[in-house]
Amino acid sequence: MRGLYIGIDVGGTNLKAGAVDAAGRLLAVERRPLAFRDPEAFAGDLADLAEAALSAAGAGPEDALGVGIGLPGAVSGGEVLYTTNIPMEHVPLADLFRRRLDLPVLLGNDADCAAAGEFLRGAGRGFRDFVVLTLGTGLGGGIILDGRLRGGETSSEAGHLVTHVGGLPCPCGRRGCWEQYASATALIRQTRAAMAEHPESLLCRLAAERGTVDGRTPFQAAEAGDETALAVCRQYVEELAEGTASLINLLRPEAVAFGGGVAGAPEQLLLEPLRRRVGELCFSRHGGRTTRILRAELGNDAGIIGAALLGRVTST
Template structure:
């Protein structure tokens, strides 16, 4: 039995996972205000122990605990996180002092990729890629059946430039993929479109502009709104630019799209995305195939992948 811990910007989740990758018990609590490294480690350890006991397992009998972190890590240390103020934190050692079992750390998108690889849409592949569309854009890659980690710094796909001199990114560059294809980028472009067209249904779908989300534009497009439809096309073109780059670089057998936006309607997101990928990817010119699919596991992918990390490192 294993515990997978998923550290999110809003919630902390712990799942008890068996050899087959099945979630047997889940605990979730709000992240809350960060009180420091020691209290944070103690909270994670307590959450892991509770999830184990919920599944009828003594925490000391766990094979190990895997932790998905939204930032750069080694297997033992958090190098840097943006949303939680931690840098050079020996989190594995701190957790072991409470749990007395081995602990592995990994980037959260990498963990989600591992989860989908073993229990989701990546099953049966040797080379698999996952792109997560959320506040930013994350990426995880299984190459030749091993997680591509590069010392915790791999997979930052959101920071390749797709619009030279474009919108400023939090990383300091301009025109990064995540400034256009993340939920944050789509929300920004939705607001801009609303300001250009005061009669758009985007206003209705967002309660007069007070509740714009990554799904607002898709909801309005389904109702036939021309401005929303045009924005959907623009958004997919930006998403496809990065997706095709990844297909050309890694040639995965399957590339999955996850995150909140990844739940959008087939005809508005995946169908046009596949059309562009098939038209523009290098592999199709050589008789290869492009497989771009919707991720399967949703919010559970990170917990499952964290729990199964040892199999691909």
């Protein structure tokens, strides 16, 4: 089964590797917990997982054309400049990987890989200028312009646009970054604040029943008509719209697709009001290209597929 690609998605707690064919079809996926010891051992773990994914697809290393690795942080060429959840800085990860498994290796930011996957196999098919925004622990962004990933193998940091000057502190060192207001983490914080002010809210009952508050909680309560939850959702959409409109005004993409757990919220509570508000804020309301607001299609597979096919959107 020659002509396969391997995509590896490095998450906060787990590693996933998939075997992908030349058409972008995901043939097999292997997962294991992330257990970082040192960069050399980490590269070996990734190589082992890549081989396991090939084996699950009925193939071997001789069938693979290359490997793409998506990481939560900044990369340049074959080097990890830094990662946000594991202690790596200026690590030649591609070289370390090839010591264990001698295949061509490309490194990418995880949000860029998700954008590549959606562009090639998901919501971005048929577009040339396309943005993916992932709503998770942080707020990631991947940008495709004229069919190529913006900056090649370097990453965009959409979540660190400042939407509130002098606002909440961000781990990046600035204040008021967009992800402090529009990530899933921010939504959970906003929900907890609303619960503290309104203990009678359905939000509190749902959290007590489930033993947790997550990005789905306010939307589930809002679907049931809870006014406190509806207010949380409206404010979240406003925060999301501000940064989205700024990106659209700058880049004028054909479409923006939202991924991550929060993006699965009911259409009438998230994407429909987001489309209306972005339309009010964008310069295109005066004429010209109108950017479509979409839901990403590939879910947790986007990063694997995009990493595997990263060369298609980074090559010149």
